Amino acid sequence: MSEDIYDAQFVKGVFDRCSGQYIAFSWVCSFGFTERWRRQCVELMPAPETRQPKGYDLMAGTGEVWPHLLKRFPDIAEITAVDISSGMHLRAMERLHTHRAHKIAFIEDDVLASDLPDADADFIVSTFGLKTFNSEQHAKLARLVARCLRPGGVFCMIEASDPKGWWLRPLYLFHLKVVLPLVERTLLNGAQDFSMIGTYSTNFGDASAVAEMLRAEGLEVEFKRFFFGCATAVAGRKPAAFAPS
Known part of the structure; x- marks a missing residue:
């Protein structure tokens, strides 16, 4: 592929075109695991120290993590969703979150080019957005997380990953590289857009490198695997006495 994916x-083009059927595609093709992993991501995140916390959902997509956030932390004052795809956000509000609109703001922007304020967020969450970045972009994201969190602020990010060492890994990769494109061609409309999700996932590897980048920025970080490494997460906190790296 000559284009830079x-x-x-x-x-933005991939996810704008996917947005209409993304929720159903994601659930069916992951056998419901994406929803389970979103819940586990929120469970893994340390509790914010602020009484009515506000924070960001980065690469927010269709906002499927918001119900889990608001269930665990009902006193959340505001979630600001940041995503480059306006189509995904519109889908979120139409299908899932109309009655939560008073707690949700939206910024349509490239997260890495966004002008988010320093030390303003009590929490940062991201579910299944890490794969759309390369290593250099992950380093920028780590700097952004460290910059935007308040001292004592918390974070968790989860991503579908390559379960290296698992004996069923060949079957898992077959699902990503063969089954997902087949589902798209036979049941869905789109020019290889849904199959790109499999490409991003296999290229990503796992979140261990992201964990090291976050630690390099001075954050406290836990790295965790889910379901034999088919998903990996990073969670932690910005120290109260934060010294920039």
Whole structure:
């Protein structure tokens, strides 16, 4: 592929075109695991110290993590969703979150180019957005998380990953590389957009490198695997006495 699949406008095009059927596709093709992993991501995140916390959902997509956030932390004052795809956000509000609109703001922007304020967030969450970045972009994201969190602020990010060492890994990769494109061609409309999700996932590897980048920025970080490494997460906190790296 001659195009840069990590270019912001390329990513926006993929997810704008996917947005109409993304929720159903994601649930069916992951056998419901994406929903389970979103819940586990929120469970893994340390509790914010602020009484009525506000924070960001980065690469927010269709906002499927918001119900889990608001269930665990009902006193959340505001979630600001940041995503380059306006189509995904519109889908979120139409299908899932109309009655939560008073707690949800939206910024349509490339997260890495966004002008988010320093030390303003009590929490940062991201579910299944890490794969759309390359290693250099992950380093920028780590700097952004460290910059935007208040001292004592918390975070958790989860992503579908390559379960290296698992004896069923060949079957898992077959599902990503063969089954997902087949489902798209036979049941869905789209020019290889849904199959790109499999490409991003296999290229990603796991979140261990992201964990090291976050630690390098001075954050406290836990790295965790789910379901034999088919998903990996990073969670932690910005120290109260934070010294920039």
